[in-house]
Amino acid sequence: MSLKKFLLEEKDIPTAWYNITADMKNKPRPILNPGTKQPVKEEELYPLFAKALAHQELNQTDAWIEIPGEVREMYKIWRPTPLVRAYGLEKALDTPAHIYFKNESVSPVGSHKLNSAIAQAYFCKQEGVTNITTETGAGQWGAAMSYAAKVFGLELAVYMVKISYHQKPYRRSIMQTFGAQVIASPSMSTKAGRKILTDHPNYQGSLGTAISEAVELAIQTPNCKYVLGSVLSHVMLHQTVIGLEAEKQMELAGEYPDVVIGCFGGGSNFSGISFPFLRHKLNEGKEIRIVAAEPASCPKLTRGAFQYDFGDEAGYTPLIPMFTLGHNFAPAHIHAGGLRYHGAGSIVSQLRKDGYMEAVDIKQLDSFAAATLFAQAEGIIPAPESAHAIAAAIQEANQAKEEGKQRTILFNLSGHGLIDMAAYDQYFAGDLGNYELSDEEVNAKLADLEKII
């Protein structure tokens, strides 16, 4: 009988994170101080981030960053995660393709987000920080950060995007069970929140606005730092444990992926699964396709502009070189709350620009059709975000079938959807829309983009 899961032991948990920027010929352009328009220096990040994280953020020389022992100890709670051969899905699709997924949904909080949450909480604690703030979309990052904060004895305030706060009330409950304070964003507790509520009274929030609120609170609170679950380079760094494990596991499976797929919001799980594979493309010219799957309602990688933009709605963050739809882009209320972000991180944006990766956009209904097929075939109900990666994987498998050729597909199952069942209920009731943006809408959006630099 053949193996279904490819498992590693605790000793196989990576001992170092992979910093892809060290291997990039074209480095990501620097992030800029929005006042001076000069590259941000490490010290300028200290008011907001723990020093170790600020250092990681700007480090473009060391390919490997050692994982502290205490972080690795925590990783043992759920890592290494399984690599699974999706025999059930292959059968349902009747495809010659071999489909594998890295199952990050087995983390206690249900997603890959804990990989970076544990690391960020650890570095904050090391430096004597007592309070932290963050934002969350669907709540996967917030849930992860809440547990990590509890483990390291930090007080945490989470700004949760209002639409998700109402769509997914039980992820708020999870955060509260771990002891965090959760505020629906936009809120009246910050200047940024008050402003957008005044300008747009019924605004249901975005990741960009929630970031503004969390940053503002961090700056105004003594001994407090801000932590972020995506977009930034040090987050991508921490997430590479996913791909590093997957690489060893594909070896156990005796195959190498032709294509690696991750869903795409700010880039955390996508980078995590793909960068370790991309390094062989960068360094050895290995032939492998890397595909980001983003929602058709928020298509920055497929249809956005590459330029400097703010990471948040209010314009508090440094300027980031990104594929963007504009920092004040208000995405449709799709259930994949973690993908409702206007821009891509600087590393992914550079890689995309240089042709090292592709992007596809997935309509909401297609993502739920893929999710349901996957659930019935593999038993796991996927997060609406991860469903985008599944839909892209299914497209690849169907293409392989049309061509009558084998193709080895690896995707990241970034999280489960057990807290998203209301979305499934709406899907089955026929109450979900696609929210696809027309060319006119995208063009209008892009024509409007403020050229900040």
Next chain:
Amino acid sequence: MSLKKFLLEEKDIPTAWYNITADMKNKPRPILNPGTKQPVKEEELYPLFAKALAHQELNQTDAWIEIPGEVREMYKIWRPTPLVRAYGLEKALDTPAHIYFKNESVSPVGSHKLNSAIAQAYFCKQEGVTNITTETGAGQWGAAMSYAAKVFGLELAVYMVKISYHQKPYRRSIMQTFGAQVIASPSMSTKAGRKILTDHPNYQGSLGTAISEAVELAIQTPNCKYVLGSVLSHVMLHQTVIGLEAEKQMELAGEYPDVVIGCFGGGSNFSGISFPFLRHKLNEGKEIRIVAAEPASCPKLTRGAFQYDFGDEAGYTPLIPMFTLGHNFAPAHIHAGGLRYHGAGSIVSQLRKDGYMEAVDIKQLDSFAAATLFAQAEGIIPAPESAHAIAAAIQEANQAKEEGKQRTILFNLSGHGLIDMAAYDQYFAGDLGNYELSDEEVNAKLADLEKII
């Protein structure tokens, strides 16, 4: 660095289930035909159960029953499950005890129930059955059976206890995602349901009533069998994969448990974790304590009577020799819906009678306090049912601390509580009661017990 998880490989999935009755000196008394009061013959079970399952139900001679290859293949989706050393909980309790838990919550449907659901669906399919019916309390069994039915191409109708249907709407959504039909019980679709709704207009249901409805529908539907998630001996049999794996894993950990704990509703997860350890007590006199943790609101093992009783409210099932509070017992609306059952299966009842195991009762608030402590220490939000086992494990660990002695504790984490967050919300809001039964209430209940035989 020490190990946190003790992992096995797919080849270590047990090849046979353990049938404890073969090793019991005092066999469980036979289940009886309620009409003739004579022991039920295998053939009499055929109208309700697949033949292979009926045979397993009455088999008291073969200690090992081979697991079919197709079932073992399905087990590979999530088995072997990890055995985890609860370092976080030990630290939080500051106890000299070593606490281990078997993590059955990693199953795709979130609990141990899939172990038997897959097996039952397989045997039904083998015999050409096309439709099946079942009941579910909190929905863990219903979710498992829904996925198993989908895998083997069976149509499934689930009667879900009404209080849980409303408390845990998203477990209903999960069942529907897997393609099952879910009906709140009591319903108007059966004679048993109509009768209890007429007698008690606002009745919120019980497992006993839901079983009556499912049995009635199965009998009236062509080519349809009934499947059950607990109580029956063949369910206990299938669940022994839990303890068989745990035994090997404790060996990897270099320890042997002083006490093995499972929460107790009808006995499925309790039997699964404990019977493989109990066999050494039965066969070699090994010293080990086995503890069932039941809710104080439904204390059949600690305070019930040992006698013949029906397995369901309407009296459709054979008579089962059980510790019982009466088949018409209406348990309080605790959130541990899976533990709201009036009786214990025949094997456990006999073992309890013969002094091979103990039982403790846990109040609802104590179960949630234990669950919250565990969640913050280990990152996993437990099911309200499993929280009873955690509370009992904490009592053992605290006792070890008082005595200043090491004690090795193993409990079964039967499932996660991600679909039960509304219960946690109520707990934090101070809206939950204990629902402990007074001696007067229990005595009145027992005095009322109909002596059926």
